Amino acid sequence: MNSIKYFFAQSRYNIKNAHALSASFWTGVIGMVLNNLTFFIIWMLFMQATGPINGWTSFDVFGMLGASIFCYGIMHSFFYGIVDLPDNVLKGSFDTVLLSPVNAFLKLSSSSFSITAYGDLLQGVVVMFLYGILSGFSVSSWIFYISGTIAGCVVLVCFRLLGALVAFFMNDSSIISRQLFELFLRPSLYPGAVFPRGLKIFFMTALPTLLTSAVPIYILKGNSAQLLIFTILITLVWVLITYAVFRISIRRYESGNYLR
Amino acid sequence: MTKWFYYIYIIAKNSFSEKKKIIFQMFNHVFFLVFNLYLYRHVYELVPSVADKLPYANAVWSMSMYFAVFWLGLNGIEKVFRQDILSGNVEIYMLRPISYIWQKILTQLGQGILPFISATVFSVSINYFVVGLPSMNISMPLWIMSLILIFLLSQILITFLYVLCGLSGFWLQNSESMYFVTSKLVMILGGAWVPIAFFPEFLQAIARFSPFGGAMALSFAMYPNFDAHFLSIILNIIFWIAIFAFITYFVSNKTNRKLAVNG
Numbered sequence: 001m002n003s004i005k006y007f008f009a010q011s012r013y014n015i016k017n018a019h020a021l022s023a024s025f026w027t028g029v030i031g032m033v034l035n036n037l038t039f040f041i042i043w044m045l046f047m048q049a050t051g052p053i054n055g056w057t058s059f060d061v062f063g064m065l066g067a068s069i070f071c072y073g074i075m076h077s078f079f080y081g082i083v084d085l086p087d088n089v090l091k092g093s094f095d096t097v098l099l100s101p102v103n104a105f106l107k108l109s110s111s112s113f114s115i116t117a118y119g120d121l122l123q124g125v126v127v128m129f130l131y132g133i134l135s136g137f138s139v140s141s142w143i144f145y146i147s148g149t150i151a152g153c154v155v156l157v158c159f160r161l162l163g164a165l166v167a168f169f170m171n172d173s174s175i176i177s178r179q180l181f182e183l184f185l186r187p188s189l190y191p192g193a194v195f196p197r198g199l200k201i202f203f204m205t206a207l208p209t210l211l212t213s214a215v216p217i218y219i220l221k222g223n224s225a226q227l228l229i230f231t232i233l234i235t236l237v238w239v240l241i242t243y244a245v246f247r248i249s250i251r252r253y254e255s256g257n258y259l260r
Numbered sequence: 261m262t263k264w265f266y267y268i269y270i271i272a273k274n275s276f277s278e279k280k281k282i283i284f285q286m287f288n289h290v291f292f293l294v295f296n297l298y299l300y301r302h303v304y305e306l307v308p309s310v311a312d313k314l315p316y317a318n319a320v321w322s323m324s325m326y327f328a329v330f331w332l333g334l335n336g337i338e339k340v341f342r343q344d345i346l347s348g349n350v351e352i353y354m355l356r357p358i359s360y361i362w363q364k365i366l367t368q369l370g371q372g373i374l375p376f377i378s379a380t381v382f383s384v385s386i387n388y389f390v391v392g393l394p395s396m397n398i399s400m401p402l403w404i405m406s407l408i409l410i411f412l413l414s415q416i417l418i419t420f421l422y423v424l425c426g427l428s429g430f431w432l433q434n435s436e437s438m439y440f441v442t443s444k445l446v447m448i449l450g451g452a453w454v455p456i457a458f459f460p461e462f463l464q465a466i467a468r469f470s471p472f473g474g475a476m477a478l479s480f481a482m483y484p485n486f487d488a489h490f491l492s493i494i495l496n497i498i499f500w501i502a503i504f505a506f507i508t509y510f511v512s513n514k515t516n517r518k519l520a521v522n523g
Contacts, residue, residue: 024434031437038444042453049458050307170280179284186292189453196302199295 003103010110011078018115025115032119036069043191056193060217063131067145068188068213070124071152075160076117079109082160086167086174095255104250105161141220147228148216151235155211158242159184168249188213208234264366267358271370282375285331289379293324293386314457314483317391322455322482324383329411329478331379333372334418335446338439340364341426346434361423361512398487406490410477413497418446418475420504427508430515442472450476457483468492471500 019025040062047058076083085108088094100107128149132142163180167173187203192214195203203210210218211231219227275282297320304316314322341364344350353360396403425442429435449456449467456467456479467473468480468489474497480486481493 027434027437031440035440035444038448042448045459045463046454048460049313049454050303050310053303053306175278175281176284179288183288183291187295190299194299194303194306196298199298199302 002101003106006102007078007106007110011113014077014110014113015118018113018118025118028115029119029122032116033123035116036065036120036123039065039189047191053191053193055221056191056217059131059135060193060221061191062127063135063145063220064192064213064217065189066124066127066131067149067152067216068124069120070128070149071156071212072185073117073119073121073124074153075156076114077121078113079157079160080113080117081108081111082157082164083114083177084112085161085164086172086177089167089253090172090174092255094253098250098253105246109157140223144219144223144225144228145216148211148219148231151231152212152215154235155208155238156184158238159208161242162245165245165249168252183207184209192217204231205234208238211235263358264362267366268370268373271367272373275371275374282378285375286378286382289327289331290382290386292327293383296320296323297386297390310458314455315395317387318394318482318484319455319457320391321387321394322451322457322479323453324387325482326450326452326476326479328376328379328383329415329476331372331375332415333368333375334365334415335422335443336372337364337368337419337422338425338429338435338442340368341423342429342435342439345429361508364426365419365423394482395484396486397484403481403486406486407478407481410481410493410497413494413501414475414477417471417497417501417504420501420508421446421471421475423508424504424511427511427515430518445470445472446475449473451479452476456480469496471504474500 043061043065044058047053047056047061085094088097088108097104097108097111128145132145135141137145160181163177163184166176166180170176184207186209187207188209192200192210195210195214200210204215211234215227215231218224219231300316300319300323304311304319341350344353350360353363356363358366393400398406421442422439425435425438427435428438432438447453449463449470449472451457451467456464456473459467469492473480474493477493477497480489483489
């Protein structure tokens, strides 16, 4: 319980810290919003050229990107410390995480933040809200959409962490960690409508990148509680795998006796 | 000139020591290439009418060329400038016998040459074996020569674009927002994720005649009607190179006066 309190206190402090330089904060936020608009434009043009695919319209792609951006925003606003893990391990400064009286994962996650990710977070919330309102969501639709997106956030944190844990097995792994994350991220930015069945299953289970983007829309369009349950089960499996790998990895850590 | 090639060679040789990094980068590239091939094949099956805009093989070649060129890393120049400006290290490089801008360009080329060659080999081989060559209205030798010319000119243009983004950091401190805007315009108008043949006519014209589309003109060179646009593509790139060369010269002279040495 103390660890969770610590995590929220640290996150609140991070937001205050980011906002202290308000000009820099808003430049970063607006820059990221413009950056994300690129994907809306690209896929809107694509859908305009192809017309609706498998029942998906450009508005569904809008909702999908909203979920995707939201997941990315959550990950990089509140769990950004994971991204710095390879550097911490390399420099031997991971000691501070291990010696802390709070949970190592929560301590690590909240140790850093990205200003631009708050732009993702804000835009994600606005887009998701607009998608729900303009589609005339019922209560169950809201539950499906939000639950699916939350599962996506959890999976994204798991994969970011799994990629970063490579640092315990390999030297100078920050680039490899980034490459692994890109491998995970890229397919999630394609409209869920264009995935053939086999690829869809692969990207929902073995490399569950679609959970962070298209799956909330699959759940909505199919009005499928079964798919939501399946998504939650897959998420739980990945949480367990990540937990096990995290435990194994930190046992391999050797302090660099870095003097501070 | 020999000195510059030697500089690139030394950096490339050093970067070869990071084999692990290159292997992962290429794994990522191949994975994405195969993913893109598979996904677009499905799109063409679902919506056969898109083949009227651009045949499947040409679409695949167009996007894979964009990503192969990406590995040369010239778009990373802005980040290097930004890091030097923010850390205050920029003055160290200015004391060297080669100008600051050239050092950074040559370093990026040295670091990017191996990933670029590997990515190009993978892209060409995979595309050739999976979809064959793109359908073209011109002969193969002429097409390949045009590709080399467009590649060289477009890389000069892209270098100017990102050098200017980087130089803006002397005024803005953090030039990341400039990079965001430029890179995304290059991404949309260069046909990174969706070929520009899928876009409405007016956007295609903007892509063809803007510096951002010109910087990735290699992807347009994969279109069947490339021969009809060849001259306009080349003239467009040369025009923008001249404009940006002038601006870069003007701005880089101003930066020397703007530099504050921290000691």
